[in-house]
Amino acid sequence: MRTDHDNRRVAGYKTMALIRHFDKKAVNLQRTGRLGTYASCLGAEAIGTAAGLALTRDDYFVPYYRDHATLYLRGVPLHQILQYWGGDERGNAFPADSDARRDLPYCVPIATQLTQAAGIASAAKLRHEHAAVLATCGDGATSRGDFYETLNVAGVWQLPLVVLINNNQWAISVPRGLQTACASLADKAVAAGIPGVQVDGNDLDALLEVLDDALERARAGKGATLIEAISYRLSDHTTADDASRYRKASDLHRAWQNEPVRRLRDTLAEAGLWDAQRETDWQQQCERTVEEAIDTYLNLPPAPATDMLDYLYAELPAALRDQRSALAAVDQEVRHG
Amino acid sequence: MAELQTHSAHAVPMNLLEAVNRALARAMAEDDSVVLLGEDIGTNGGVFRATEGLKQQFGCRRVMDTPLAENLIAGLAVGMASQGLKPVAEIQFMGFIYAALEQILSHAARLRNRTRGRLSCPLVIRAPYGGGIHAPEHHSESTEALFAHIPGLRVVMPSSPARAHGLLLAAIQCPDPVIFLEPKRLYRLKRLPVVADGDPLPLDTCFTLRTGDDLTLISWGAAIHETLGAADQLAADGINAEVIDVACLNPLDRDTLVASVSRTGRAVIVHEAPGHGGMGAEIAATLANQALLHLRAPVERVTGYDCPMPYFQLEQHYLPDEERIVAAAKRTLAY
Numbered sequence: 001m002r003t004d005h006d007n008r009r010v011a012g013y014k015t016m017a018l019i020r021h022f023d024k025k026a027v028n029l030q031r032t033g034r035l036g037t038y039a040s041c042l043g044a045e046a047i048g049t050a051a052g053l054a055l056t057r058d059d060y061f062v063p064y065y066r067d068h069a070t071l072y073l074r075g076v077p078l079h080q081i082l083q084y085w086g087g088d089e090r091g092n093a094f095p096a097d098s099d100a101r102r103d104l105p106y107c108v109p110i111a112t113q114l115t116q117a118a119g120i121a122s123a124a125k126l127r128h129e130h131a132a133v134l135a136t137c138g139d140g141a142t143s144r145g146d147f148y149e150t151l152n153v154a155g156v157w158q159l160p161l162v163v164l165i166n167n168n169q170w171a172i173s174v175p176r177g178l179q180t181a182c183a184s185l186a187d188k189a190v191a192a193g194i195p196g197v198q199v200d201g202n203d204l205d206a207l208l209e210v211l212d213d214a215l216e217r218a219r220a221g222k223g224a225t226l227i228e229a230i231s232y233r234l235s236d237h238t239t240a241d242d243a244s245r246y247r248k249a250s251d252l253h254r255a256w257q258n259e260p261v262r263r264l265r266d267t268l269a270e271a272g273l274w275d276a277q278r279e280t281d282w283q284q285q286c287e288r289t290v291e292e293a294i295d296t297y298l299n300l301p302p303a304p305a306t307d308m309l310d311y312l313y314a315e316l317p318a319a320l321r322d323q324r325s326a327l328a329a330v331d332q333e334v335r336h337g
Numbered sequence: 338m339a340e341l342q343t344h345s346a347h348a349v350p351m352n353l354l355e356a357v358n359r360a361l362a363r364a365m366a367e368d369d370s371v372v373l374l375g376e377d378i379g380t381n382g383g384v385f386r387a388t389e390g391l392k393q394q395f396g397c398r399r400v401m402d403t404p405l406a407e408n409l410i411a412g413l414a415v416g417m418a419s420q421g422l423k424p425v426a427e428i429q430f431m432g433f434i435y436a437a438l439e440q441i442l443s444h445a446a447r448l449r450n451r452t453r454g455r456l457s458c459p460l461v462i463r464a465p466y467g468g469g470i471h472a473p474e475h476h477s478e479s480t481e482a483l484f485a486h487i488p489g490l491r492v493v494m495p496s497s498p499a500r501a502h503g504l505l506l507a508a509i510q511c512p513d514p515v516i517f518l519e520p521k522r523l524y525r526l527k528r529l530p531v532v533a534d535g536d537p538l539p540l541d542t543c544f545t546l547r548t549g550d551d552l553t554l555i556s557w558g559a560a561i562h563e564t565l566g567a568a569d570q571l572a573a574d575g576i577n578a579e580v581i582d583v584a585c586l587n588p589l590d591r592d593t594l595v596a597s598v599s600r601t602g603r604a605v606i607v608h609e610a611p612g613h614g615g616m617g618a619e620i621a622a623t624l625a626n627q628a629l630l631h632l633r634a635p636v637e638r639v640t641g642y643d644c645p646m647p648y649f650q651l652e653q654h655y656l657p658d659e660e661r662i663v664a665a666a667k668r669t670l671a672y
Contacts, residue, residue, distance in 0.1 A: 060420070093453035102420060105452055109443050115409050116444065119416020119424075126372070126398055126422070149409035156404060311450045312489050314457065314512035317541055317588035 002273070009264070010273055012053055012204045014282060016045040016261045019069040021286040022078055023235075025294060026085065030239040034298065038085045040235035041066045043202075046260035047136075047166050047229045049073065050207035054215055055134055060124065061103040062117040062135035064110075066166065070136070074100035078293035079300075088303055111137055111144035114163060118150045121159035121224075132218035134211075136164045140171025142185050151192035154224035161224040162214045166201060168233035173246040189226035201229030202260040205267075234259060305330045348530030353523050356498035356531050357387045357463070360505040361425065363533070365395050368423065371509055374401040375410055375427030375463075384429055385465060385524060407433050411440035411462065418460040419448060423509055431466035431518060432475035438483070445514040446489030461508045461515045466494075467559045467609050468656055469522035471649040478646055479558070479610040484516045485586040485619075491515040491540055492586040496523065496561035498531045500584060503538030510537060520559030540585050543593040549577030552603035552666055555594060555620060557583040560607045560657055567607075567662035578666065586616050594620060595627045602633035603669045607657050612640035634672035637665040 002010075023042055029035035041048055044066055052073025055061055061074055068081050075098025084091030084106060092105040104120075107113035117135030124131045141147055142165060154161045165185050169176045182188055189196025199210045207229060214225035232255035236243045243252075268274035305327040309320055316324060351359065365371045373388055379402035382389030392400040403410050407428055414424040428434045434441075441462065448458040468477035485492045491513050495501035501519065508515040546561070547568055556564040561582050568578040579597050583589070598604045604624055606617040617638040624636050639657045647655050 062416075089451050090453055092451050093455050096455075102456070104419060104456070109439060112412065112439055112444060115412020115440065116416035116419065118409070119413035119418075120420050121416075122401075122413060123417045123420045123422050145406070145408055146412060149404070149406045149412070152406075153404050153409055153413070307453075308450075311452075311454045313491075313588075314449070319541070319588035319591060 006271070006273055008053060008208070009204065009268060012049050012208070013264050013268055013274065015049045015052065015069055015073060016204070016264060017282060018286045018289060019045050019048065019072065020261050021283070022068065022290050022293070025290050026082065027235075027239060029082070029294065035082060035085050036087045037238050037240045039065045039238045041068050043232050043234035043255070043259060044166055044168060045069055046204045046207055046264065047164070047201045047231060050204055050211055051134060051136065051164060054208060054211035055099070057099045058129065058131040059215065060117075060120050060131065060133040061100065062113045062120065062133060063104065063106055064113060064136050064138060064141070065106045065108055066138070067106070067136055071100060071103070074098060074103060076100050078290065079296035082293060082297040083300065086297065088300070089307070090303055111141035111146035113137070114141070114150035115146045117161060117163070118153050118159055121154070121161040122157065124160055125157070130219050132160045132162060132215040134162045134164060134215065136166060138171065139165060139167040139169065139176055139185060140174065140179060141165070142188060143171075143179055148188070148191075151189060151194060151224070151226060155193040158221070158223040160218035160221065162211070162218055163224070163226050164211070165226070165228045166231060167228050168231045170233050170237065170243075170247070172237045172241060173243075184228060186226060186228040192226075194224045194226060196226040196228065198228045198230065201231030202258055202263060204260065204264050231260070232258070302334075305334075347534055348532050350528040351498050351531050352525050352528050353495070353498045353501045353519070354385060354387055354525060356502040357505055357519060358389060358391070359531070359533050360502045360509075361388060361391060362394065364425075364506060364509040365391065365399060370421060371423045371425065372399045372401065372417065373425050373427070374403050374413060376403060376405055376429055378402060378427050383427060385521065387463070387519075388427065407436040408440060411437035411445070414460040414462065415440055415444045415448065415458060418445070418458045418514070419456045423459050423461075425461040425463060425509060428462060428464040430472070430476045431464040431480065432478040434462075434464050437462070441484070441490070441514070441516070442487050446487045449513070450489060457512055458514045459512045461505075461517050463517045463519060465521035465524070466518040467520050467522055468646050468649070468652045469559065471652075474648060477649075477652065479608075479641065481518055481558075481586055482610060482615045485616055489514065490587060492518070493540060494518045494520065494558035494584060494586060496520060496558055496582050496584065498529045500538060500544065500582070502531045502533070503535060504540065504584065507537035507540050511540060515540070518558065522559040523562060526562070541588050541590055542585065543590045544582040544584055545579065545593070545597070546582050547578065547580040549579040550601060551577045552605065552669055553579045553581060553594075553597045553601045554605050554607060554662065554666065555581045555583060556607040557586065558609065560609045563657055563659050564607045564662060566659040567666065570659055570663050571666055576666070576670065583616075583620075589619070589623075591623050591627065595624065598624050599628045599631040602631050605637045605639060605662065605665045605669055607639045607662055609641050609656055611643045612638050613643045615640060634669040637669050639665045
C-alpha cells in the first residue's frame with residue numbers, strides 16, 4: 001500500500017520531470033527569439049521541487065532566479081514564468097488565491113533577497129504567525145554581505161527563517177573553490193550561531209527530510225537554519241552564457257551520471273512506484289501541459305505602455321500625468337494601427 | 338501650494354528633533370503595524386535622540402535595535418513592508434546610507450511596479466543629513482539627488498519642526514517608499530509651534546513660506562534657514578522675495594515653482610548639495626522649459642561646491658550662506 005510519503009515522492013518526481021521538460025522548451029523559445037535571456041534550472045529540479053513540497057500555504061517563499069519548480073508548486077502558472085522571462089512584468093503578478101500570493105518575485109541581484117527574507121521573518125515573528133520563511137540563493141551569493149548579514153540577524157533575533165543554498169558549483173564561470181575557502185558552505189552558519197546542514201541536492205528524499213525539519217523548527221519558534229544543497233549546474237549560467245569556455249566536458253559528463261530526475265525515477269521504479277508505462281503517459285502529459293503554457297504565453301495581449309507608470313506609486317503623482325498621457329497616446333496608436 | 342499653519346490653539350513649541358519624536362510616537366500609537374528599526378534607536382534613543390523613550394513606550398518588539406549593518410536595515414525594512422508592516426528605519430547619518438542603496442534603489446523603489454501592485458513597499462527611511470554641526474568625515478553628506486533621481490521613491494526634506502511633524506506623519510501613512518532626510522543642523526536650532534494633533538502635510542506640494550513679487554528664492558531642508566535670512570536682508574533693501582520650500586523633491590511640485598517664477602520673472606535656487614547634477618539643475622531645466630518667456634534673468638543656483646563635504650574646518654565656506662544668496666539675487670535683479 002502506498003503511504004503519504006510515497007505519494008509525495010511520486011508527486012515530486014512528476015514535478016521534476018515536468019520542470020525539466022519546461023526548462024528545455026524555455027531554452028528553445030529563447031533560441032528562437034520568443035523568450036528573453038533565461039536562467040535554466042537543469043540539474044536543480046530536486047532542490048526546487050523539494051522546497052515547493054515542504055512549504056505550506058502559510059509559509060513565505062523568497063526565491064532567486066532558478067526557482068521555477070518551487071514557484072510552479074506554489075501555484076504560479078507556467079505561462080506566467082514564461083511571461084517574466086519574456087520581458088513582461090505581469091509574470092510577477094502571482095495569482096491572488098495561490099500559495100505564492102505573498103511570495104517575493106524572482107530576485108536577480110545576488111543575495112539581496114536574503115535580507116528581505118529576514119524582514120519577512122521578522123514580520124511573521126512579530127505577528128506570532130505559525131509560518132516559516134524559505135529563502136534560496138546560489139553558492140556565489142554566499143560571498144555577499146547580504147548573506148552574512150542575514151544569517152547574523154537570523155541568529156540574534158531567532159528568526160523563523162531557512163536559507164537554502166543551491167550549491168551548483170558555479171557562480172557563472174567562477175568555481176566553488178575560487179569563491180570561498182570555507183570547507184563547506186554550511187559551515188558559514190557557525191559564525192551566525194545557527195545550525196548549518198549539508199544535503200545531497202540531487203536526492204529528493206534527503207532534501208525533503210532536511211527541509212521538513214528546518215521549516216518545522218522555524219515554525220515552532222526555534223530559530224533559523226542554513227541548508228547547503230550540493231548539486232551541479234548542468235546548464236550554462238543563462239542562455240547568454242557559454243559554459244564550454246570554462247567548464248570541462250568530462251566534469252559535465254560525470255555530473256550527468258548523478259542527475260536528480262533519472263535518479264529519482266530509478267529509485268521509484270525499484271520501489272514499484274513507477275514504471276515504463278507511467279513514464280510514457282507522464283511525458284505525454286508534460287508535453288501537453290508545457291505546450292498549453294507556451295500557447296497561452298505567446299497569445300497574451302501585449303501590456304499597455306501605461307503599465308510602466310501605473311504601478312509605480314499607489315496613486316499616480318500629478319508630476320507624472322503628462323508622461324502617462326504620452327504613453328496613453330502610444331497605446332491609442334497601437335490599438336488603431 | 339499649501340500655506341502653513343504654525344499658530345494654533347493646540348500648538349506646542351518644539352524643536353525639529355522633538356517634532357520627529359512626537360510624530361513617530363503618534364504614528365505608532367495610532368497604527369500597530371508601524372515599527373521602528375535601526376542602530377542604537379532603542380535604549381539609547383538614537384544618537385540624536387530622535388527615538389528617545391519610544392522603546393520604553395512601545396516595547397522592543399516594535400522598536401528594534403538592529404545589528405550594525407545599513408544594508409541589512411534597508412533589506413529588513415523592504416521585507417517587512419512587503420508584508421504590510423510600516424517600518425520606519427533610521428540610518429544614523431546620511432553618509433552611511435550608501436551601503437543600503439542597493440536595497441533602496443533596486444528593491445524598495447521597484448517592488449510595487451514589478452509585482453503589478455501585488456506587493457507594495459510602504460517603508461520610511463529616515464536619515465539626518467547635511468553639514469554645519471562640526472561632525473567627522475562621512476557624517477555630513479547631502480546627496481538627496483541620488484534618491485530623487487530614482488522613480489518609485491518619494492524624497493522628503495522638512496525644514497521646520499511643523500513640517501517635520503506633518504510630513505513624517507504623511508510619510509509613515511504613505512503606501513510608497515519614502516526617503517525622509519532630516520536637516521540635523523536644524524534639529525535643535527529653535528523651538529517653534531507644532532500642532533501635535535494636527536493633520537499630516539501633503540507629500541507632493543511645495544510650501545510658500547513668504548510671498549513677494551521681485552524674485553523667487555527656491556530651497557529645501559537646512560538651506561531654507563539661510564534663504565529666509567537672505568530674504569530678510571533683501572527686504573531691508575526694499576526687495577520682496579518669494580520663498581518656496583520645495584520640501585518634497587520627488588514627486589516634484591513643478592506647478593507651484595513655475596507659477597511663482599512666471600510671476601516674479603527671476604529665480605535663485607539654493608541647496609547644500611553639490612550643484613553638478615543636483616536638484617537645482619532639474620528645477621532650472623523645468624523653469625527654462627515652462628517659464629522661459631516670463632524669465633527676465635538667467636536662473637541662478639547657489640549650492641555647495643562640486644566636492645565632497647569638506648572636514649568641518651572648511652564647512653562654513655562650503656555651505657551656501659546669506660551673503661552668497663543675496664549676491665545671486667542681486668545679480669539676477671541687475672541682469
